[in-house]
Amino acid sequence: MSGDLPASSPLWISAFLDLAAEELERGTAFWAQVTGTTLSTVRGERAEFTTLVPPDGDDHLRVQRRDEGPSRVHLDLHVGDQATAAEHAERLGAEVVHTAEEGYVVLRSPGGLTFCFVGHPASRRSRPTTWPTGHHSQVDQLSVDVPRRLLEAELAFWRDLTGWRLRRTAYEEFHLLEVPAGQPLQVLVQRLDDDAPEVSVHLDLTTDDVGAELARHVALGARVVTSHDHWTVMADPGGLRYCIAGDPPDDDVPA
Template identity: 30%
Template sequence: MALRPVMVNIKALDGSAVGRFWAEALGWSAYSPGVTTYVGPVGGLVWPDPVFVCVDVVPVPEPKTTAKNRVHLDLATTSAAHQAELVARLKALGATPAHVGQGDVPWTVLADPEGNEFCVLEPRDIYRDTGPIAAVVVDCADPQAMARFWGEAMDWTLHEVTDEHAVFRSAKGVGPYLEFLRTPDVRTVPDRVHLDLLPYPGDDKAAEVDRLRALGATDLDLGQGDVPWTCLADPEGHEFCVLAPS
């Protein structure tokens, strides 16, 4: 049994507008198969995408608070000129500079039109084959503990773990990285951005959820009601959902 990250779920007051922003930002397309806006590679709706972790924007009535999100996207660039062009284009689309205590760094921190922070990285060799999303980054208190939980929770490969960070990537060596970074921040509000995980076809979702609970996940009531997915939190309280297999 195994799970794989398939989507980054972003809550938004105006899901369609935020979905369009992220489609333009990533060079992908925005699809609206239902209430949510799914952002994935150009060429028609394919779900789950076999390579990329995509974006699903979900409309909610509550605006983002001033608290920094604990999950954000890092966008890849291939040159200094590409980084500058991408930052300028994103600002023209409605992104704004964000200050999260980053100081003087070679990457640029921005926020989408509803304040969700993300980074436009300087060129790095490690991210040259990831596609537009270099990494999904999760703030945490204990990267080694996160490596133990998430290493058992999903079928991705652990590339590196230290006291400061843990780094995963698909076992196929494709798509973005998943990185847990040690930060002093603590959770003060519900997560605005979270991961959605999917069992493989033929696997038992209920058994997967039970397995996650045994690893230390806890049930999470977000007022979701009777839905086909299960909302959980990891041992540090990061929200995530286990979707029903297709």
């Protein structure tokens, strides 16, 4: 897109692990260990929120207890004016689900993905974690998983919502949003070939030693679901899926 960025263009992106109540304790401990973070003080009216605090930089991963429904992931877009951003999102086809007294706004994308506009300031990207084996890893990407029938509308929505350039990759099922330098999370839009009822999102973790990283996750209670050339699909101890990748595909061509 050209010209000024829309009011909904994120200044920062963070991800929320919405963990089912019965999986909260185990899942929170697992993700803190996997990411090398510490847990903040629990907060919220119902003590439902926790932040995974990195050793340096600003956080971009948080945990929320989900009292109904299975575990999932949603994304938070940090903007200067949540109300104005929500109005723009509605014009693009999003639905406002809830406007909180604290100022944040919960929405659903045209394809049904839950996301929020929040106002928490952040700007310092944390460094990858170095493990005792000497290898490094970091959760650094959100994958928006879109059923084929919803793909065209969802691609247009996220492009126009963020104001970021959309690029195809050498893999026909993947599109990348060109996030500004310094953002903690890249955004990948993945076409699903199954008939999922709505759009979902999962986390991707990259590493410079896939074998060592896989072994570390399995030792912490994760399991391997499927292996591909460039990534491995994992499930955390409660069954929430995510991916581990080495060097992610970067052979991009214009969309």
